[in-house]
Amino acid sequence: MNATVDVVVLGSGPAAAAAGCRMSQRGYSSLTVSECVSIHAASLIGTFERGLLLRHADGTTGLAQARAIIAAPRRVPRIVPFSGWTSSLVEHGSLATAPARSRMLVAGSGPDVIATADAASRSGITLVGVVITELSAEEWRAAETLAGKRVVARVRAAHRRLVEDGVPVIGGIVTRAEDMQASLRIVVERDSGERLEFHADRLQVNHGSIPAIPVLGLLGLLPMAAWEPLPAGTAPDGTPVVAAGNLDLAFAPHLDERRGVRAADDAIRALARPATLAARSLPVIVECGLSLERERALVAKTDGSTLVCADERVTLDDVVSAIRDGAASLREIKMFTRLGMGACRGVPCAQIARSILAAFAPTRPPAVGLRARPPLNPVRLDELAEYDDR
């Protein structure tokens, strides 16, 4: 492929995805080059598909893989980390198995929220609140460009309908969620800084939206303090490099996304600066990636009993023990521990396992993610059986 782009975004995590989206929102062309598609990248593509070209490092288009990852099914735990395909989930009846009259808080502001809210009301679930990103008028217009006016109109109408139905719609981010046995205690921080507390039986989080929750915080992984920008610089050929850095998915994805946005804005400024106009033929590189030392430090701080793959009950200790037993790739971690082999299909946990692997590997492990397995959407056995290719 031979494309002229303004910015090349390196990385596959939330910062990279957010940076790529930001570039697109601001009218710059960008190419996000990923080692593998993270859930954040994937879910952002789901929201802003037109604006982000995501390429897999091996040359295949990451989009198909991203879709496969997004489309992964979920079981119905109390915490549902990824709402993207709620509608298909509901079709398969799993949301309907939620206890009647249960209370749910939804975080996310895209079209998925509509599906979630609709599904919840049909299933007799009470929505205690919907946490959304508050967008400026300019950002709404950007969203229209990216997602189409109809989609945006539907989203905004859904937000209005939720408010009319008496559901609190809050602009902010979920900063904390604790399992209090009887219910989840969820703290939402508004953009104004105000903190609100909710109690619900379920938390449905759309990771693709900027107010994504550090879901692993629920499980005890929340060292959010270590956050500082990495230095920017210039590549040997004179290409301006804007580093976003990140904390990695497991720890504080929404902060990563903010960093990505900030890095993108820096890149845009670099592009606009007269000094770099001469080098306009060169793309600006936005580098999103966590230093190995940082990853090691974060993993070292984490309690060993922390669940890494909630679906298959795989703990940090299990993953570490697999690595000590010789697992040297995500695939081998998966085989040794069953991480990602459940209904989660590795969506929430593969990236986390990658960080853990990085923390223990003598060098950064090869950039091989888990192989995406068909089908894109989970399908009933009898429906699959009816397929006829004649």
Add this chain to the structure above:
Amino acid sequence: MRTSASADVAVVGAGAVGACVAVELARRGRRVAVVEARGLAAGATGASFGWVSAQFGNYIDSLPDYHVELLATAVRRYSSLPQAAQDRIGYRPWRALTIGYDNTKVAWLAAAERRLRSADLDAELWDRSAVLAAEPGLSDDSLAALKTSDAMVNPFLLVRSSIVEVAERGGFVVRGAPVRQIAAGPAGIKWLETEHTRIEAPIIVNAAGVGSPKIARLLDLDVPVQANKGEQLIALAAAALLGSLVNGHGHLGQPVPGHYIIGATRENALDDTVTLRSAAALAADAVRTVPALAGALVLRAFAGVRPVPADGLPILGPDRRQPGYFNAVLHGGMTLAPLVGELIARWIVDGTAPFIEHYGIERFQPGLTQ
């Protein structure tokens, strides 16, 4: 940059067979290097059903007596392992029901029952009511079933525990690059090397599964092995739907509560891609076999490639054309790998082991006499 190392034996392949050969050699005091082109259990083992059985494949009537005896020995070897050893590899009893839908198949099942019993294996022919009483989810056109006391083993844990023990006993694993050259002479093997590593070892065991012909070719030898692709599905459903492994239209079972494995297609092919057509065929067979599974959700489809020797039987032991070179190539590794590992190791260490004489590569070489 190339590193070098030395070992008493280099085992090529880190699937079930290679791992078991390696651990049995390590237990006998040999320093073992396991050389793996890709990753641990990256070939047929990684896509295995995990079924330990003397009768899978529906062809027991065509097997020679010594092979039925080998299978029976392998099955008994698993069940006589200490509990802790069984736990390490995820070994658990797994009742298998091979279903007969017509009288021809039922007659075949009766013959298979006699054959298994003659090898001292548990086997019973169940009539329709017994079958449906045990497994109400099965389709009601199940006329009869051959019940066998089979078992499951977790292929990944089998490899993991073996590799860990190899390392504890001074061995090591080299992986990530294929063997590209082997130096050998009339006195034995000198060394083999990958892009990154040279390993000096007087003995090589070729346990590379579908890759074994390539390894043999480096020594101007051959191993008649056909790559046979098998596609499978994993589906999610209530755990209570099925307790047995069912060998009906295709086979399916529930190695992990709620997770049903549905397999497997057979097609002579080396690639491990999956096709919608095969997935649909597997789904149709599964629903015909167990209608209760109709609503199960298919989570993923995947494929593995079986290394099937030309006559279906394992190729084991030395190749007289090259001192120091041994074959350990077979399909059905979940059942046979631990026993084969032991037999190969005994042959290498003691110069003799039961069964091996039946499985030599010489049987494909009419010009050579034993």
